[in-house]
Amino acid sequence: AQSxxxxxxxxxxxxxxxxxxxxxxxxxxxPYLFWYVQSPGQGLQLLLKYFSGDTLxxxxxxxxxxxxxxxxxxxxxxxxVHWSDAAEYFCAVALLYNTDKLIFGxxxxxxxxx
Amino acid sequence: DGGITQSPKYLFRKEGxxxxxSCEQNLNHDAMYWxxxxxxxxxxxxxxxxIVNDFQKGDIAEGYSVSREKKESFPLTVTSAQKNPTAFYxxxxxxxxxxxxxxxxxxxxxxxx
Numbered sequence: 001a002q003s004x005x006x007x008x009x010x011x012x013x014x015x016x017x018x019x020x021x022x023x024x025x026x027x028x029x030x031p032y033l034f035w036y037v038q039s040p041g042q043g044l045q046l047l048l049k050y051f052s053g054d055t056l057x058x059x060x061x062x063x064x065x066x067x068x069x070x071x072x073x074x075x076x077x078x079x080x081v082h083w084s085d086a087a088e089y090f091c092a093v094a095l096l097y098n099t100d101k102l103i104f105g106x107x108x109x110x111x112x113x114x
Numbered sequence: 115d116g117g118i119t120q121s122p123k124y125l126f127r128k129e130g131x132x133x134x135x136s137c138e139q140n141l142n143h144d145a146m147y148w149x150x151x152x153x154x155x156x157x158x159x160x161x162x163x164x165i166v167n168d169f170q171k172g173d174i175a176e177g178y179s180v181s182r183e184k185k186e187s188f189p190l191t192v193t194s195a196q197k198n199p200t201a202f203y204x205x206x207x208x209x210x211x212x213x214x215x216x217x218x219x220x221x222x223x224x225x226x227x
Contacts, residue, residue: 009154032213043118043204043218044157051213090156094212100164101147101172102212106156 002027004093006105013081014113021076021108023091031093033074034102035065038088047089050074061085086112116141120205120219127192127199127226135190135222137205145211146188150174151202151221160203163188164211192224200226 005024013019025031032051036044048059055067065076074091091105118139127133137146145164149157159172163182177196182188188207192199202223206216 036216041221043206043220044216045218046215049213049215099211099213100170101159101162102216104149104157106154 004091004103004105006089006091006108008108009106010109010111012111012113015083016080019076019078019081019085019110021089021091021110023074023076023105025072025074025091025093027093027095029096030067030069031095032099033065033067034092034094035059035063035074035076036090036092036104037061038090038107040087044090047076081110081112083112083114086110118205118207118217118219120203120222122222123220125222125224127224129226130194132191132193133199133224135192135203135205135224137188137190137219138186139188139205139207139217140186141207141209141217142185143207143209143217144185145208146182147206147208147216148172148178148180148188148190149204149206151204157204160190199224 034049035047038044047063048057050057050067057065088107088109090107092102121136147162148160158174160178161180163169179191204221205219208214208216
């Protein structure tokens with residue numbers, strides 16, 4: 001079935017540690033790929049997106065993501081996590097043949113310990 | 115400042131009552147969206163509109179209705195036919211389709227008593 005999967009429901013890291021959040025998709029063609037972040041009780045904010053070209057994408061707040069076609073993955077990374085990064089992170093896709101809407105994964109909640 | 119305003123932030127409703135959630139944007143965006151968010155399920159699309167006086171059903175439109183009479187406004191009505199309406203509702207807009215950036219409001223939390 002076509003889907004966007006975020007295998008980790010909840011991740012806990014120490015402040016200053018590195019972070020990697022996983023995202024896998026299963027669609028026939030590579031979709032447009034996005035990462036959004038949601039602070040508690042708030043709306044979502046776009047971190048970064050990938051359409052084509054360089055497979056390592058830089059985003060806001062020091063985040064980056066790497067597209068790997070062979071693994072159908074678009075993992076989000078940050079070298080050193082800050083306490084303010086605690087939030088919920090959503091991977092999303094837009095299909096090439098239907099860019100009317102975004103399809104979201106179920107999200108990964110990040111907790112940061114001092 | 116430009117942005118999306120959702121109201122009310124919190125809403126309580128008795129079973130059998132309709133309720134309307136407001137979404138207003140001053141970003142001059144053409145497309146607007148309503149998402150429902152439940153714990154562990156991510157965001158699911160309810161309705162979207164790409165132009166005034168036109169809208170399309172999303173993945174979970176049953177029990178909801180919308181209108182788009184003005185570019186700035188896209189209200190969502192949760193009707194009594196919605197079997198499980200307690201959720202967090204998010205409105206979003208974008209200028210040129212979802213391949214651009216979706217701008218989100220701060221959400222409305224609806225609780226049915």
